[in-house]
Amino acid sequence: MANVKEIRNRVKTVKNTQKITRAMKLVAAAKLRRAQDAVVASRPYTAKMREVVGELCLNADEEVSPFFRNPEQPKSALVIVLTSDRGLCGGYNSALLRKLKTYVREGAESYDELGTAVIGRKGREFVRRENITVSVDLSEYPALADVEVASAIATTAMDSFAAGEIDRVMILFNRFQSALSQVPTFERLLPLDPEAFTNEDITPRDYKYEPNEQELLGALIPQYVTSQVYAALLESVASEQGARMTAMDNATNNANDLIDSLTLQMNRARQAIITTELMEITAGSEALKG
């Protein structure tokens, strides 16, 4: 049986670790609340943007804007992957990256070229390890929900798309459902799909347009794509904090179980020593009585 002192030391280390996991859980909970507030605050903008672009899209094609270019056989694709900079957030990154790996394997058949653009240190480490092509380097941007970051990502993607270098832009991120569940989701960013808007109830109103419909749409598309990327970033950050909160909560509970079982072991070991000592004493005194 292990000696009492060793077990006591282990209990101490587990308790220290538990303190850290508990603190991390509280921090993640606070950050999650902030991230959720940001999601709620951005909703009116995103919704309105979608409505207006959808309305203008109804009879738009490639003539109007290069971002409607939709070849029958897309040759090259870009996947924008949103991961986190930091770990200790359960299956948050691994579930998403597993999905990416499958997609890249399957996509290799349908696309001539399939590149990625990765946000977050965890994702960058993964693509390096798995030898996945990185076609756009986004390593200067932190994994934060920030309009500037969203705008930079959107601009890079739109530039390559407009130049004809890529035919498809997808974005892969964790959609936030609750602190317990985040769903890795693919969304098509480009080309824009006028059909995607039609199932929403858009009532075409009799608007006048300034300067004119085409130019208005042309100017709105970059703003729209940015808002889509921003929404994905927000979801992704909320998911990260949710996943971390859950993971750290589990870790804290596991530490509790471990402490309980170690304490039990320690008490048993101590009792065993006492019993042995007592037996030695009685045996000794019996022997003396002779």
Added chain:
Amino acid sequence: MAEAIRLEIVTPVAAAFSDDVSEVVLPGVLGEMDVMPGHVPLMTLLNAGSVRCVTAAGDRLFAISGGFAEIGPDRVTVMVEHCEGTDDVDMEHARIELSELEKRMDVGDFASMEELHEENEKLRRARARIEIVEKATARR
């Protein structure tokens, strides 16, 4: 005819303003425009610049980046990436930024038309920032 316009200024970060106003002045791409209640439905692009609206409690001023506005008879929705009220502007910082931007504009060494447009938009925003604060203080 509608008596008031519901003005909403929305950015990706928050709803910056939402209230009933009797008049809105917007920096449209084809020129500054004054919107009164009962306006025909109109969708317009906006330049970076200043927005002025008349509320029951007096005038309110905002400096916005470029974006667009959806105008109806009884509502105006302004969609922009950035919007600052008079309290958000740090005058000292804004003046320094403006003079830097003006200097760059004077040198006029731009790689492309896009860059020129971007600089121009920044300049407009910087001017609007100072303009709204100056107007607001003059009124007080």
